[in-house]
Amino acid sequence: MSGSMSMGADVVAVLPEVLLLVGALVALVGGSFTPREQQWRVRLVAVAALVASAVAAGVGLVSPAGPVFSGTYDVDTATGVVRLVVAASTLLVIGLGVEEVAGHRQESETYALLLLSATGAVVLGGAADLLVLVVAFLLGSIPLYALVGQARTGPAAEGAMKTYLLGALLGIVLMAGVTVLLGVGGGEAGYTGLTVALAGAPAGAVAAGAVAVLVGLMFKAGGVPGHFWVPDAAQGASVTAAALLTTVPKVGALVAVFRLVEAMPAAVDVQLVVAVLAVASMTLGNLAALGQTAVRRLLGWSTVSQVGYLLLPVAVVGRTDLAEPALLFYLAAYAVTNLTAFAVVAALPGRESLEDYRGLARAHPWLAGALLVSLLGLLGTPPTSVFVGKLLVATAAWDGGAGWLAVVLVVNTVASLFYYVGWLATVLRGGQADGEYPEPRAWAAGAAVWGAVPIVVLAAVAEPAVRLVVR
Amino acid sequence: MTGAEATSGWAGLLAVLVLGGVGVTGAFAVHRLTAVAPRGLTAWPWLSGWHPSEHALSRYHARWYPVTVVFLAFDVEMLFMYPWVLVVADVGLSAVVEMFVFLGVLLLGVLWAHREGAFSWQ
Numbered sequence: 001m002s003g004s005m006s007m008g009a010d011v012v013a014v015l016p017e018v019l020l021l022v023g024a025l026v027a028l029v030g031g032s033f034t035p036r037e038q039q040w041r042v043r044l045v046a047v048a049a050l051v052a053s054a055v056a057a058g059v060g061l062v063s064p065a066g067p068v069f070s071g072t073y074d075v076d077t078a079t080g081v082v083r084l085v086v087a088a089s090t091l092l093v094i095g096l097g098v099e100e101v102a103g104h105r106q107e108s109e110t111y112a113l114l115l116l117s118a119t120g121a122v123v124l125g126g127a128a129d130l131l132v133l134v135v136a137f138l139l140g141s142i143p144l145y146a147l148v149g150q151a152r153t154g155p156a157a158e159g160a161m162k163t164y165l166l167g168a169l170l171g172i173v174l175m176a177g178v179t180v181l182l183g184v185g186g187g188e189a190g191y192t193g194l195t196v197a198l199a200g201a202p203a204g205a206v207a208a209g210a211v212a213v214l215v216g217l218m219f220k221a222g223g224v225p226g227h228f229w230v231p232d233a234a235q236g237a238s239v240t241a242a243a244l245l246t247t248v249p250k251v252g253a254l255v256a257v258f259r260l261v262e263a264m265p266a267a268v269d270v271q272l273v274v275a276v277l278a279v280a281s282m283t284l285g286n287l288a289a290l291g292q293t294a295v296r297r298l299l300g301w302s303t304v305s306q307v308g309y310l311l312l313p314v315a316v317v318g319r320t321d322l323a324e325p326a327l328l329f330y331l332a333a334y335a336v337t338n339l340t341a342f343a344v345v346a347a348l349p350g351r352e353s354l355e356d357y358r359g360l361a362r363a364h365p366w367l368a369g370a371l372l373v374s375l376l377g378l379l380g381t382p383p384t385s386v387f388v389g390k391l392l393v394a395t396a397a398w399d400g401g402a403g404w405l406a407v408v409l410v411v412n413t414v415a416s417l418f419y420y421v422g423w424l425a426t427v428l429r430g431g432q433a434d435g436e437y438p439e440p441r442a443w444a445a446g447a448a449v450w451g452a453v454p455i456v457v458l459a460a461v462a463e464p465a466v467r468l469v470v471r
Numbered sequence: 472m473t474g475a476e477a478t479s480g481w482a483g484l485l486a487v488l489v490l491g492g493v494g495v496t497g498a499f500a501v502h503r504l505t506a507v508a509p510r511g512l513t514a515w516p517w518l519s520g521w522h523p524s525e526h527a528l529s530r531y532h533a534r535w536y537p538v539t540v541v542f543l544a545f546d547v548e549m550l551f552m553y554p555w556v557l558v559v560a561d562v563g564l565s566a567v568v569e570m571f572v573f574l575g576v577l578l579l580g581v582l583w584a585h586r587e588g589a590f591s592w593q
Contacts, residue, residue, distance in 0.1 A: 007568075021576075025579050028579065029582055029583055029586075032587065033586070
């Protein structure tokens with residue numbers, strides 16, 4: 001009896017996740033019984049589930065419940081932030097995709113897949129157990145394959161195939177790593193017990209297992225070596241799916257990497273592996289983005305480089321108190337900035353190349369303004385929130401004794417200047433007649449303009465937000 | 472270990488290899504000489520041992536693919552029930568509730584697949 005009562009309390013503690021899952025199921029089955037022209041009701045269901053999940057997450061953040069379900073899931077501040085960021089991001093994705101998804105043959109399924117992917121990302125971020133991590137990886141990945149392939153075009157099929165094959169391969173690598181860690185740790189799967197159980201295990205086996213799990217999670221984060229699918233999926237999929245897959249899975253995956261590195265015994269220097277992956281991600285992402293002429297491919301490579309920056313605080317886990325707040329703040333700032341850029345792309349359907357954005361500032365100054373704020377944000381100039389995020393992760397790296405990482409970050413930021421500013425220069429340049437721009441999609445343009453607001457506002461509230469996490 | 476001991480160890484290994492080789496060759500020769508059908512029965516690794524009557528790359532109807540996917544999706548979930556039956560008596564009511572919530576979610580998937588026409592052959 002006491003078992004079922006504590007389970008009830010546990011279910012209440014994970015109410016935000018439950019609401020996302022129930023929303024997905026209602027959207028899936030409800031959409032099947034709703035006529036094609038009434039599918040907007042399903043969108044309302046999805047939005048209601050996300051808002052309810054965000055509210056429950058906010059309540060949970062005020063008084064974190066701690067470890068639940070026998071310690072396999074951790075409802076702490078990090079999980080709270082992941083829940084909020086994922087719910088807000090998915091809301092923004094639905095907002096920027098209203099016109100694109102409305103009337104689609106599989107509209108309700110799209111909403112169900114978005115919600116299931118969001119559920120997977122949240123559970124990935126909260127998992128404090130290797131086996132829960134595996135389930136969350138699958139729950140978050142499989143909806144992504146379907147979302148990428150939904151567009152039913154050649155490039156979408158290519159993106160879906162690459163996403164699926166790499167996801168299957170790195171999923172197996174992740175499970176192999178989990179198996180090794182379970183084996184040398186005497187079957188201990190929970191992170192709290194794992195640190196103790198692995199302390200006496202052979203360091204080589206622990207390192208091999210930890211690196212395998214890390215590489216598997218890099219598929220979800222979209223960083224080197226699991227980055228291969230990101231540019232193709234970002235370019236080939238629908239803008240809605242592209243916006244989701246370059247934002248939401250990263251939030252859960254990077255917090256999952258943080259928890260994993262935290263749980264590894266001190267004898268194994270997983271932090272060094274993370275540092276190498278961070279440098280590889282930011283350098284490769286930036287170098288590849290330099291030559292791009294397609295906007296979505298450019299944004300895809302830019303997200304690869306952002307994952308590199310986001311891995312900086314993970315590389316100094318346990319060496320500075322700044323690591324956790326830096327990671328969480330950068331995640332929130334990155335999510336809203338990246339989604340705003342995608343919202344501008346969604347507002348102007350069919351404009352795939354950089355040249356298509358010529359003269360946008362004169363034709364649609366509000367959209368150009370949102371693009372300006374989001375691109376300067378991705379670059380990391382003041383007064384945007386990613387600037388504060390970059391400052392925080394660089395400080396964390398310096399504080400944690402990895403000053404060279406902060407130097408690499410600055411060098412890479414200078415390199416990224418060229419492609420972000422190159423796009424902006426095209427937008428500001430004259431040349432295209434005003435009449436050639438059609439009216440932008442209203443919902444997507446609204447998402448872009450409203451998304452640009454928190455990019456600046458988050459920077460203003462950075463200090464209290466960080467104090468909230470550090471306390 | 473002395474040199475003589477090492478030499479005798481290698482000689483022993485060689486003897487075992489030669490004996491094993493002669494034994495296996497002898498058994499194979501006896502089998503070929505005495506068997507009713509020395510080449511054995513040919514069974515291809517598909518169609519459960521039946522003789523295939525079409526090429527391995529021949530086309531078949533696309534409706535088999537959804538059937539396969541639906542089967543896999545719901546059959547593989549059964550795996551979760553094997554560990555569950557071992558602990559359900561000890562854990563009690565909460566384990567029963569958890570499993571039936573899981574099965575309920577799966578049934579919603581079946582309902583959706585049915586509505587989408589995944590089970591109709593036409």
